[in-house]
Amino acid sequence: MNTSLNDDDLILRAQRGEKEAYGLLVRAYMQPAYYSALALVGSHDEAMDLSQQAFIRAWMAIRKFEVGRRFFTWYYRILRNLCLNRLRDRASQAAPMAHFDHVLDVADDEQDPSLEADRALLRDRVRTALGELRPEEREIIVLRDFDEHSYAEIAELLECPLGTVMSRLYYARKHLKDLLEDLS
């Protein structure tokens, strides 16, 4: 997800008002954008809506963007704020939190019938536990284990030092471990 010369060129053209260039940027980053939103809000429709809304806000502020920086890092901050606001609204309206049952799938296709039942049970527990984590905890686990960002990339995305990334990961995983123990 490095800022390439191509990105810089597209951003410069977008800053001149070329929507086609911005469209190419959106197409390049729409998938990580969607999955990042999904990690926070846990619903396909809301992730789609919020990631698109963030692209609209980014377009409106594109002239303020400093060429040479990573577009996705800048965009991610807009997206993150939108998602956290949505979660706050949801909490204030006492709306039910999203379940992760429908948005999480099995990563490997290894089929061992003798272990499959145990694995399925464990996956169900992990889905439930992930849904019960605080959004910030879920976010950092997803950035590392699902999106496979390096610590340096996570630090940049979350605007925090490397030590904080490790510390947050530790407490998020510890909370997940406790939830899994409770569920079993």
Place this chain on the structure above:
Amino acid sequence: MTEMERDRFRMLMMKALDGELAGSEHSEFENFLRTSECAEEWAQFRKVKEATMSLKFATPAPEVWDTYWTSVYNRLERGLAWLLLALGAATLFAWGALLAAEALWNDSGVPLLMKIAIFSVAGGFFLLLFSVIRERWFTSRHDKYNEVIR
């Protein structure tokens, strides 16, 4: 184990789980694992990592990506339409309000006290509206707890 050593172990354990240990940190981490407390915690965290790695996000239907940009583009256009609509409506409303106020002021059939009362109600309403809008705008810009989920 001191609190500082525990913090160091936790940091190394995260790095070990995620394949981010640097050269000399491997032996430092292995030294920690000689204690049963650390070895037990390491085993538990490895299970958690394996569990999360066994899942991935479900992939949406391919047509979702085909229409993604079109949807953003349409919403961008609609945003401009809403802005124009709001500006036009606000201008028309202001113009209508001005005409109504002028007509009321020139209407000799309405007692002066009633005129003052009507202007007070209208003035109070607009002041309140302005104050609420300004407060909301100011809070959204300056609230340092904006990201805190309450």
